[in-house]
Amino acid sequence: MTPGARIQAAIEISEQLEATRERAEAVIKTYFRRRRYAGAKDRRAIADRVYDGLRRRARLDWWVARVLSDPGVNPRTRVIADLALHDGLTPEDISGLFEGHGYAPSLLTAEEQRLASALQGQSLNDPSMPDGVALEAPEWLIAPLRNAFGSNLGHELTALNEEAPVDVRVNIAKGDRVRARTILAKDNIPSEPTPLSPLGLRLEGYHRIANARAFREGLVEVQDEASQLVALLTDTRPGMTVVDFCAGAGGKTLALASAMTDRGRIEGQLWACDVSATRLTRMDSRLKRAGIPARQIRRLCLADSLDMTAIGAERADRVLIDAPCTGTGVWRRAPEAKWRLTPDDLYARLSDQQRILTQASRLVRPGGRLIYATCSVLRAENDAQIGRFLKAHAHFAVLPISGLWPEILDAPCPIAGPLLHLTPWCTGTDGFFVAVLRRDR
Numbered sequence: 001m002t003p004g005a006r007i008q009a010a011i012e013i014s015e016q017l018e019a020t021r022e023r024a025e026a027v028i029k030t031y032f033r034r035r036r037y038a039g040a041k042d043r044r045a046i047a048d049r050v051y052d053g054l055r056r057r058a059r060l061d062w063w064v065a066r067v068l069s070d071p072g073v074n075p076r077t078r079v080i081a082d083l084a085l086h087d088g089l090t091p092e093d094i095s096g097l098f099e100g101h102g103y104a105p106s107l108l109t110a111e112e113q114r115l116a117s118a119l120q121g122q123s124l125n126d127p128s129m130p131d132g133v134a135l136e137a138p139e140w141l142i143a144p145l146r147n148a149f150g151s152n153l154g155h156e157l158t159a160l161n162e163e164a165p166v167d168v169r170v171n172i173a174k175g176d177r178v179r180a181r182t183i184l185a186k187d188n189i190p191s192e193p194t195p196l197s198p199l200g201l202r203l204e205g206y207h208r209i210a211n212a213r214a215f216r217e218g219l220v221e222v223q224d225e226a227s228q229l230v231a232l233l234t235d236t237r238p239g240m241t242v243v244d245f246c247a248g249a250g251g252k253t254l255a256l257a258s259a260m261t262d263r264g265r266i267e268g269q270l271w272a273c274d275v276s277a278t279r280l281t282r283m284d285s286r287l288k289r290a291g292i293p294a295r296q297i298r299r300l301c302l303a304d305s306l307d308m309t310a311i312g313a314e315r316a317d318r319v320l321i322d323a324p325c326t327g328t329g330v331w332r333r334a335p336e337a338k339w340r341l342t343p344d345d346l347y348a349r350l351s352d353q354q355r356i357l358t359q360a361s362r363l364v365r366p367g368g369r370l371i372y373a374t375c376s377v378l379r380a381e382n383d384a385q386i387g388r389f390l391k392a393h394a395h396f397a398v399l400p401i402s403g404l405w406p407e408i409l410d411a412p413c414p415i416a417g418p419l420l421h422l423t424p425w426c427t428g429t430d431g432f433f434v435a436v437l438r439r440d441r
């Protein structure tokens, strides 16, 4: 593809992203499915431009709005601003890309030419930008983010705006980390052990992991180190009754299953629940690859009724709530999500979380544990939810992570405090929160 055609593809994908709530990853995949002529290098360059545009979006929009009131900010003017401010192209270079024929973008309008000229020689960052713009986060979230990160706000938001590495979790039912690393290396995929999770490998560089033997054979599964830690801190063992209450497509169910497997069989009962039957079904191919017979996992769709009598009240040793949340901790992977999030979304998630905590807690047996996790960094979804729950459920108490970590992971705990806050800048992971509660009676 010509450089102009790549720019046009990035503009088209960005337009599609504005019209949907689908993830950028899915939109890009669908776009290329219909354009088989695009080679691997074209796809990578186009995807990078789309993602980088999302990561620089607030600053690009600020510049465009300063220069143009009409047509104002749109995917085309944003790309023109990016070419000028980030790539340092002159107005002539930019006009050369907007050739107006073949697959290239149409010719620059007079206003767009004015934008390219006005931005020549400017730098992307400007000291007069408000915090939300400079830090690439919605302005309405700056106060809650400051509340979460305190004086680390700038470091954390910068780290949340970077591209995440790809981590994989080794399926211990199929082999250990050394073996997985060797097999990945044979496919030219170098990796390093993750610093916190004893089951993780961090891939070096960009690879199509789906083609790798270790992935196809179920020895590794893609999972960020923070998610691996959530599953590890659930501390499941063979013989237990375990409920993954918001199992989705089974990312954590697989990890729990692998910890409960003894000589090829899940020992005990593992329940995977969710309100979405479609998501629960998506678990199938992953289970197959991991070598876990689907019938060994009891799946329960909670959509129609909240009838959990099948599981039985007060029976579970462990109930994991990987709660629906704003996803503010995973902006590294889905930067589009931050620009779609609204205060109403946050309020809706808060009330889901409260309802789920109450429902799921009824399944825990006395002496058992309730593990609450979110991939959000907002205190309202994390510490505040736990505080609220404990006030109304005096028979639950926090088991401090600082004590559990060395017991479960046989390593010193990297954080202080009873509740776990993982963040990209402090722990080099996605932003995750984990609270482990014990039911006393």
Ligand SMILES: C[S@@+](CC[C@H](N)C(=O)[O-])C[C@H]1O[C@@H](n2cnc3c(N)ncnc32)[C@H](O)[C@@H]1O
Binding pocket: 227, 245, 246, 247, 248, 249, 250, 251, 252, 253, 273, 274, 275, 276, 279, 302, 322, 323, 324, 325, 352, 356
């Ligand atoms: C963070 S995702 C779970 C991700 C999954 N555990 C994983 O590791 O891949 C949250 C899940 O909660 C589910 N959910 C939403 N409301 C729920 C409810 N009231 N009860 C149970 N699950 C719910 C959503 O369908 C979604 O799959």
